[in-house]
Amino acid sequence: MSDARLFPITLSLQVASLAMALVAPAGLALAWVQARRRYPLRSVVDGLVLLPLVLPPSVVGFLLVVVFGRRGPVGAWLEAVLDVRLIFTPAAAVLASSVVALPMLVKTAQPAFEAVPPELEAVSRSLGLPPWSVFWRVTLPSAWRSVLAGLVLAFARAVGEFGATLMFAGNIPGRTNTMPLEIFSAYQAGEDARALVYVVVLSSLSLGVALLAARMTGAVEAR
Amino acid sequence: MNGPPPEAAVPALEARLTVTAGDFTVTSEVQLREGVLVFFGPSGAGKTLTLQALAGLLRPREGFLRVRGEWLFDSERRVDVPAHRRRIGYVPQAHALLPFLDVVENVRFGLPRRERRADNPRIRALFEELGLAHLAHARPPQLSGGERQRVALARALAVQPRLLLLDEPFASIDREGRAELRRSLREALRRHGTPAVFVTHDAEEARVMGDSVLRFVRGRSVECGPPGVVLPRGPSVAVSGVAAGTPGQRPDGSVELALGEATVRGPASLLRPAADGRLTVELPAPPDET
């Protein structure tokens, strides 16, 4: 496979991995806060987290452009103050993927955290574990099955992101053309064989990750 | 290793707390020099809320808490030591064990990493003491209710707490098991010299476990003393009638209320009607203080 043909595959892997590096800590922290803390704007945050899941990708993409575009409030500020331009960069693809992947993790992990008996955490604190250790040694291991499922769903969503990426990162061959964009472009050009290559790679990737996760849960089950 | 601590003169626990959860508020005054203090009262009287406030799991609205003279909470001076630095053990009624760890791992759970070795002699001694040696590698779902609470107790003692809080720890255990567990708990606490607060709504359990009893009624701690004094005793006399006036307090602290037509009911051993129509009521002497 030529470099240009290989590029969308490596790019998609990089974008999804970086997105997961953002989504995993942010999503778990958010899920924990929503599960364990009661604060005034909690239900508002609940709704906001859900938003990218229920909105069409085109709306997400549009909002990203409006906010982070060169003329958007955040985009203009980033460029003026930090000399950073997000739109039409691989970083924009990472951001778009992260935004749509985040709710998959939060909405899976939050009920799992809520299901951990509070007594378990209370006892652990009384045994001298600081809150951070309680999370790592009690809450997370108790909920890990759902957390893993959430991570898999989030990864699949991140690696397959299309609409918002197209609008916010653009289709720049050799820079932002992830597999889903390449599939669409190849299909429009009538190059179905080229599209099929990425369809197969993308499908095997998502399926492979899901199977791996199922296997990990199974292996621990058998212990 | 754990004889009576040298600072025994300092009370194990002194607290005055007002705790609010939702629209329920409980106010309590707690004193414990040594041994086991029982929080006694019906469900919903505020025992568990107070216990959780002692553990640092709930923040009291106001009041103070000192353990062995150390300030752990003081609303006026804004002292609030977090739960994990209080060195106060906590054993709830259920859900105490981590289901994904075996018994040994559970018991070692609160120890610093370097002490979590399998051959830690202190842990081995605890296992012997509580009769857990044969269960070392069982998982919590395989244990009986009584075994689970033994493990929970071993784990709480493993980190050598200054005070142990137990919230109806034997409530879901059958009768015979409970007697056995009470004995084990009392022995373990004595051997380790660990003062404890034990919550129960069962008068029999309160009598067996408590060196002293603090009685809770509808969100207040109302009475503290030896079990024989505080706990409801066997035979009693009930007097009812229409009050002829308001109750009056006498200099000795007792209450006197004149009744119009009154009904007195009680066992014949305590009531002695005289020929002149007067009634003598004899109350049993308070039991010896322990």
Next chain:
Amino acid sequence: MWASVVVLALVLGACRQGGDSQDPEGESTSLTIAAASSLRHVMPALVAAYEARHPGVRVALTYGASGDLRRQVEGGAPIDAVVFASAGPVDSLVRAGLVAPGSRKVVATNQLVLVGPPGGPRLTFRTLGTLGPRELLAVGDPGAVPAGQYARDSLKELGLWESLRGRMVLGGDVAAVLAYARRGEVAAAIVYRTEVRGLSDVVLLDEARGEWAPRPEVVAGAAREGRAADFVAFLGAPGALALWQEHGFGPP
């Protein structure tokens, strides 16, 4: 100089179930025309003129990237004629038997231009190689957008195609390419001359003329003979030329 735009109106015989579209001259009938996005300003005027001459004929228009529309026709969309911005997609429909070969016709020509946001760098086609490292050039996706194919042909002729890789953002149709420039997200965009008439939020930077410049043609074709083929013939007739020119197109 004008790059020629071939409008090929293809009458597509695909999914018409007979009945409503048969018209023995002058009877009430309706046509569905798929047209390239780049023709969205001129087509309504042409349709209005045609309907004025043929009372009772109703023409419905659907726009998109030519490649995309070709896929729709291949997929069985009920289209009576196509008007595309290049010959390729029309010819492939002819080969597929979805467009009557006799109806294929170059109906107008167009020209590529380079536009950019006001206040942007003063680039020309030949100096696109000086594009700043973080600046982008918007072009149509060559696989689906004829304007993108023409842009690729020009840039290859100029020896810039490879060096601009990674800095060309591809638009799904020519309107999207133009929008990138209008929103100021790119330094320059390659579109048709006819796209930028009367726009104040982009400036014309350069016109594609010379040996290297492609000649964009508007090509039309009908799915079958009859009313649809008559419409295609009208698009290429001298009577329609004034309307084409009014919207910036050149003669076939």
